Amino acid sequence: MITHRYPFFLMTLAALSMLVACSAKDKRHKKTNSNADYRTASMHGSGLRNADIALPNSLSGVAGVSHSRGRTTMPYIAMTYDDGPHPQNTPRLLDMLRQRNIRATFYVIGRSVNMYPHIVRRIVAEGHEIGNHTWTHRNLTTLSDASVRQEMNSTRDAIIAACGVKPRTMRPPYGALRQSQRAWIYKEYAYPTILWNVDPQDWKRPGVSVVASRIINHTRNGSIVLAHDLHKPTVDAMPATLDGLLRRGFKFVTVSQLLALNPPVNMVQAPTSPLPPSSPPMMPIAVSVVR
């Protein structure tokens, strides 16, 4: 008797599985409604993986209008990818990040967000952070405050329309923003200006292995690494780059998470660097270049 019940049981199980799969699919297509907490990506794929890191990412209490690195002495770093989303390169990069359980920050161009909102939804759904990189990618030091405001607002609104979350930080194109502009943008939008302290100059397309070695050799605890998901060779360089950084013991967090790790003033933490003591001090490299 029991034997005869098995086919029915199996059919019921199959029907239930399909129902759950369809329901999960529907959920994937819904907008994220809140930016209270970026979702933590689950473990996928095989091979080296970034640790599952649950850090606060609120920027309240973070001193400083602009940052080129985090102040943590622990081996946390933030990969940042600018000038996307790109219809082919960004999804390919997202696959690479997902395989390694790595979260990154994407400084997106508003007009590209408008063209590829589904990619922005995927970025957020997979636990990454979105930052405001303006609408037209112009040098903001040459624009009036009203024009800068327009760049910020239109990009912010496109991001919200695409994925339902507000950007928490901004990055000026070319890293160009006057101190007075940084101050009023911070006051008005609560965006810290995010620069970087590792720049592989990948936009010059120096070659995949050069991009990877520049990033791996210059990254230190607290580094903010600049790269561009707009360029195919940069994305081609990411498997070697990310695996090299993982092998050195770095843990990947988003920019907001990195800044939330900034120790309060006067608090001294014991260094826990994965690098040997003879490593050179963290130095910004090649910051002010046009790309």
Ligand SMILES: [Zn+2]
């Ligand atoms: Zn840019």
